[in-house]
Amino acid sequence: xxxxxxxxxxxxxxxxxxxxxxxxxxxxxxxxxxxxxxxxxxxxxxxxxxxxxxxxxxxxxxxxxxxxxxxxxxxxxxxxxxxxxxxxxxxxxxxxxxxxxxxxxxxxxxxxxxxxxxxxxxxxxxxxxxxxxxxxxxxxxxxxxxxxxxxxxxxxxx
Amino acid sequence: xxxxxxxxxxxxxxxxxxxxxxxxxxxxxxxxxxxxxxxxxxxxxxxxxxxxxxxxxxxxxxxxxxxxxxxxxxxxxxxxxxxxxxxxxxxxxxxxxxxxxxxxxxxxxxxxxxxxxxxxxxxxxxxxxxxxxxxxxxxxxxxxxxxxxxxxxxxxxxxxxxxxxxxxxxxxxxxxxxxxxxxxxxxxxxxxxxxxxxxxxxx
Numbered sequence: 001x002x003x004x005x006x007x008x009x010x011x012x013x014x015x016x017x018x019x020x021x022x023x024x025x026x027x028x029x030x031x032x033x034x035x036x037x038x039x040x041x042x043x044x045x046x047x048x049x050x051x052x053x054x055x056x057x058x059x060x061x062x063x064x065x066x067x068x069x070x071x072x073x074x075x076x077x078x079x080x081x082x083x084x085x086x087x088x089x090x091x092x093x094x095x096x097x098x099x100x101x102x103x104x105x106x107x108x109x110x111x112x113x114x115x116x117x118x119x120x121x122x123x124x125x126x127x128x129x130x131x132x133x134x135x136x137x138x139x140x141x142x143x144x145x146x147x148x149x150x151x152x153x154x155x156x157x158x
Numbered sequence: 159x160x161x162x163x164x165x166x167x168x169x170x171x172x173x174x175x176x177x178x179x180x181x182x183x184x185x186x187x188x189x190x191x192x193x194x195x196x197x198x199x200x201x202x203x204x205x206x207x208x209x210x211x212x213x214x215x216x217x218x219x220x221x222x223x224x225x226x227x228x229x230x231x232x233x234x235x236x237x238x239x240x241x242x243x244x245x246x247x248x249x250x251x252x253x254x255x256x257x258x259x260x261x262x263x264x265x266x267x268x269x270x271x272x273x274x275x276x277x278x279x280x281x282x283x284x285x286x287x288x289x290x291x292x293x294x295x296x297x298x299x300x301x302x303x304x305x306x307x308x309x310x311x312x313x314x315x316x317x318x319x320x321x322x323x324x325x326x327x328x329x330x331x332x333x334x335x336x337x338x339x340x341x342x343x344x345x346x347x348x349x350x351x352x353x354x355x356x357x358x359x360x361x
Binding site: 049050051052078081082083084108109110111114115121122123124125126142143144 | 223224227257293294314315318319320321328349350351352353354355356357
């Protein structure tokens with residue numbers, strides 16, 4: 001009996017802990033970006049198929065793990081643009097044990113919304129935006145971040 | 159208050175200038191000639207197309223899932239428009255050191271496997287990709303020939319549905335080429351799409 005209880009508990013616990021990546025539309029994302037938040041929003045656009053994105057994900061995980069009260073990290077997956085099935089993203093999140101909040105953007109007609117995220121953005125992945133509502137400052141980076149770059153930008157938009 | 163608006167205006171102009179210069183061609187710009195090695199080993203120049211009505215230049219690669227999704231659509235573009243005077247020329251600017259699947263050898267095997275009947279050029283120095291301001295793969299530039307010049311008429315995505323070609327209800331490149339073939343203004347001159355960033359050497 002005990003032999004059954006332990007794996008059962010483990011299963012239950014891991015199901016509860018595994019985060020649910022919510023599928024969102026552009027309006028939800030804009031709400032997050034325009035939210036009058038006390039925290040600096042760090043929003044990273046990525047996809048499971050994107051090598052440089054996957055390589056830089058630990059940078060954002062590390063920032064989240066620091067637990068800074070003034071920073072909120074959100075990872076926005078664009079996987080659905082190419083593949084409507086989110087299963088691959090769910091598997092990826094659980095395999096890599098990603099704890100930061102993941103959102104799946106489901107929005108057709110990319111040309112109609114890419115510039116609404118940021119005028120500078122070409123649509124190429126990865127891309128990262130830092131928004132500080134308190135100072136009104138904003139920083140867009142349309143490429144993978146280099147070592148230490150995120151910290152620099154966080155200081156810049158204080 | 160006035161000072162604020164002046165400052166805002168100047169800031170805006172500086173930002174505009176920064177985004178306009180040094181980031182590649184815009185619609186209406188004349189393209190500098192280039193000469194790159196094709197998968198058959200021969201050199202291909204833009205000036206080789208002096209008898210064409212125009213050229214559909216597409217920055218592409220082997221490895222990007224968007225390039226894979228659009229591969230048959232690119233082949234179909236050439237089948238449809240080469241005979242009408244708008245051949246396709248594909249260029250791979252990816253750094254093969256960062257992305258080994260995009261090496262010249264891999265390009266040759268890809269072109270052979272998919273029976274490319276159009277150039278697939280190797281932008282080894284990435285100078286052509288930089289000059290165009292290519293950012294994604296695939297990234298299309300429709301060029302119209304004017305005398306011996308090639309002028310940019312459209313920049314952006316091939317259509318508006320990467321997932322499924324049959325669900326694309328805006329075929330940007332086809333619409334641009336059709337308009338140019340009938341001497342009409344290009345309906346949409348610039349679009350954006352989600353895609354793989356080009357692997358630059360210094361990135």
